[in-house]
Amino acid sequence: MQLLAYPFRWLTTLFLVVAFQAHSQNTQAYTSTPSEVMTIHSRLLNEERKVYVHCPKVDSADVNKRFPVVYVMDGDNHFALLAEYVDYLSRPDVLAMPKAIIVGIPNTKRTRDLTPTSSLLNYEGKPDSSSYKGSGGNEKFLQFIEAELIPMIDKNYKTAPYKIFAGHSFGGLSALNCLLTHPDLFDAYIAVSPSLWWDREYVLRMTEEKLKSGSTLDKIFFYSDGNEGGRNSFFHKNLLKLDATIAKKKLKGFDYLYKHYPTETHMTEPIVAYFDALRYIFKDWEKHR
């Protein structure tokens, strides 16, 4: 009997496990609004570039609606987060901003594309030939965005004219550099912890030079830093200097906000800063709808 009973007991156990699983669970893939990856050939950069595109769900009551576009650098780091923010903040029960298209630009050669000058100096001003070789391609990268990327997005998606340019660290430096050198390209600029130390504060010096006191600059600019070495760090001092320079210029129509996040690191800060930046940029949207 014993020899016979064991196999049956084992079979019973097996059956129960299978039955329990069939009864208690049924797993499917979770679906969210999908995003796309487009590959475009850039003649200016002479390379294939991928871009990530996230579109709002189409409202069947208004299929011809057009949407503002948020372009974000370091796409692999921040595209999915911004897509999530915009989808949530534009929900009918939240309504803190309009529905928008997010375009994430992942890097190929980050240092080349996101630095404005050719320099081999590190953040302490000391030569570091290995890390920064090939730097200084930001102008060409901005030309790629202006002449190739934006037209391609406008051609393929239901875009409204309103555009935002967002970046963190070297990407923040590029956003500010774009504001100074191509101010008409975007309507709002977000520079999260811009690497103002680059090339002996080159972009800080350009800010002083390019912004003409009392002139009109009808743009929104959000900039911020985290706790990157404490209150006395070169990072924080540079952001304070940028803020002071902007205040001093008394630009007309320029709507800016500087936020300091003392409890966030260089890498955690973008999460809260991008949220605050969207909230700031669309603060008056509700009234104008």
Next chain:
Amino acid sequence: MQLLAYPFRWLTTLFLVVAFQAHSQNTQAYTSTPSEVMTIHSRLLNEERKVYVHCPKVDSADVNKRFPVVYVMDGDNHFALLAEYVDYLSRPDVLAMPKAIIVGIPNTKRTRDLTPTSSLLNYEGKPDSSSYKGSGGNEKFLQFIEAELIPMIDKNYKTAPYKIFAGHSFGGLSALNCLLTHPDLFDAYIAVSPSLWWDREYVLRMTEEKLKSGSTLDKIFFYSDGNEGGRNSFFHKNLLKLDATIAKKKLKGFDYLYKHYPTETHMTEPIVAYFDALRYIFKDWEKHR
């Protein structure tokens, strides 16, 4: 000639468009770490329940690693955001928290599940029989989580013992009610704008009653409110009352933080509050790794 030329010109134009598109773009689906939807039959609630589950990417160097679990109510509102936060904050270049599993619990009957007592009173204390009929099922919902959901998640995923319970509005009320009535169920509790007004501040009164002065409660508790009617609103006053009650009790081992977000609405606040809550809960994680 004219009659012949037109069709050719049209053909040339068509060809150019096709060629340009083929040359300039190539669209694929964007892939991120996928999430799953599980359907389980709850005997306690006598209904089918869907739950959303997001798991960290498996690290091939440590396939047996186990992960803390964040359970979040109102899954359709906040699951995707929390998944995004946890994936980002646990990246090797961010390291603000460990990798974690997120379980989102979407609603079937929200008012039934997320209110602790049967009441027909609205936030002003006036009867509102249409909205709150069937309220008071929170104890049964918490039993479902304890006896059915958590065992099912523990059985099917590589869970570590550490568990967080997160909710907003009625979900925040449920998180606090769970802390008071099932304190051992989770290690940390997040109550974003809990609806403390429910049933003449029932849960506030329970907080006063259930927390014994000077006793030990080795838990983390994050609670917050936004600008829900301004500084003199019943909402804000209730949160201040909760904060004062907790402070007065001088509990041992209880690690709590109250945050007020004056610039956020009831619906925008969860975005920043869930981020701050995760940062707070894992503030000492880096040292202990």
